[in-house]
Amino acid sequence: MSLQHNFGGHWTSEKLNILSSYFSAYLIALKNQPFKKIYIDAFAGTGKIAVGDTEEEIEGSVRLALNSETKFDNYIFIEKRKDFAQELQTIIETEYSSLKDKTLVINEDCNIALKKACRDIDWNNNRAILFLDPYATEVEWATLETIAATKAIDVWYLFPFSAAQRMMKNDGCIDESWKRKLNSIFGNSGWFDTFYVSDPQISMFGNTNMIKNVNTKALSEYITERLRTIFPAVAKEPRLLYNTKNSPLFLFCFAVANDNPKAFGLALKIADHILKS
Numbered sequence: 001m002s003l004q005h006n007f008g009g010h011w012t013s014e015k016l017n018i019l020s021s022y023f024s025a026y027l028i029a030l031k032n033q034p035f036k037k038i039y040i041d042a043f044a045g046t047g048k049i050a051v052g053d054t055e056e057e058i059e060g061s062v063r064l065a066l067n068s069e070t071k072f073d074n075y076i077f078i079e080k081r082k083d084f085a086q087e088l089q090t091i092i093e094t095e096y097s098s099l100k101d102k103t104l105v106i107n108e109d110c111n112i113a114l115k116k117a118c119r120d121i122d123w124n125n126n127r128a129i130l131f132l133d134p135y136a137t138e139v140e141w142a143t144l145e146t147i148a149a150t151k152a153i154d155v156w157y158l159f160p161f162s163a164a165q166r167m168m169k170n171d172g173c174i175d176e177s178w179k180r181k182l183n184s185i186f187g188n189s190g191w192f193d194t195f196y197v198s199d200p201q202i203s204m205f206g207n208t209n210m211i212k213n214v215n216t217k218a219l220s221e222y223i224t225e226r227l228r229t230i231f232p233a234v235a236k237e238p239r240l241l242y243n244t245k246n247s248p249l250f251l252f253c254f255a256v257a258n259d260n261p262k263a264f265g266l267a268l269k270i271a272d273h274i275l276k277s
Contacts, residue, residue: 011241027070036073038128042110044077123152132157141187148230159251172210231255233264
């Protein structure tokens with residue numbers, strides 16, 4: 001009996017449609033290039049997703065990549081949960097046996113596995129698409145820096161917009177563990193000075209309290225600008241993904257590690273078109 005991966009909502013299909021469209025355009029555009037093309041999925045799951053609490057089951061990013069008409073040369077699937085990783089390995093061996101020798105399933109934390117892959121792969125002869133689809137705040141900024149340093153990876157990153165908002169308390173009294181987590185996903189503590197201002201009402205003891213002053217647009221722009229500090233090119237208009245109550249959950253960002261203007265220009269052109277569609 002296969003494991004069921006319950007996750008997401010209608011926005012899950014939206015992000016996967018964007019990713020699938022990029023697969024197609026990317027593989028066609030790079031078809032005659034000499035380097036090999038790799039697909040890396042850092043939160044691979046089991047290959048299929050049972051959307052939320054419904055009975056609807058859709059193909060996850062792993063199957064979208066494996067089913068792509070034009071194939072990647074290699075596939076790297078990272079999954080921290082051992083049972084999910086084992087299920088995925090079984091699926092590849094039984095349903096995608098022709099691609100088995102080109103596929104690697106890694107049962108490890110994404111930050112550890114990605115840093116190792118970025119060190120071990122010869123980026124002079126390889127290029128990659130990386131899909132970062134965390135459940136919450138698992139992706140560390142240091143990992144993004146390692147990815148950017150390869151100068152060879154196109155990154156689709158589902159930034160945990162809602163989770164970051166929840167941790168940034170309105171009164172500025174944020175638990176130290178949450179501050180460390182926010183520092184980890186943003187890369188430093190600059191977010192606090194950006195999003196908090198002095199409360200105009202002075203307390204009875206003469207102390208000045210801090211209050212949060214950030215809206216959806218400002219946070220989206222801040223995330224994009226932070227990515228620009230390490231990636232040569234970042235899509236200007238990432239896609240906000242909303243829940244059924246019209247609250248923003250994730251910001252689907254696109255960044256290019258390749259610093260060649262011709263290369264990142266083409267990648268941005270494709271991604272911008274898809275994000276605006």
